[in-house]
Amino acid sequence: MECIFCKIINGEIPSYTIYENDMVKAFLDISPVSNGHTLIIPKKHFENLYDMDEETLKQIETASQ
Numbered sequence: 634m635e636c637i638f639c640k641i642i643n644g645e646i647p648s649y650t651i652y653e654n655d656m657v658k659a660f661l662d663i664s665p666v667s668n669g670h671t672l673i674i675p676k677k678h679f680e681n682l683y684d685m686d687e688e689t690l691k692q693i694e695t696a697s698q
């Protein structure tokens with residue numbers, strides 16, 4: 634099932650990419666509410682954060698530093 638993050642990864646929703654590798658993508662959330670907040674999301678679809686595998690979590694941690 635496609636969620637909003639999948640659509641961002643697939644480019645169906647435009648985003649301003651700051652950083653990207655094989656597993657994760659960091660982008661600027663440009664909605665007026667969030668005011669330029671950076672979001673880091675896995676490229677693989679996960680139903681929720683608890684389903685995320687360790688390697689992906691590590692990548693997100695690394696990317697957010």
Ligand SMILES: [Zn+2]
Nearest residue numbers: 635636639678
């Ligand atoms: Zn998804």
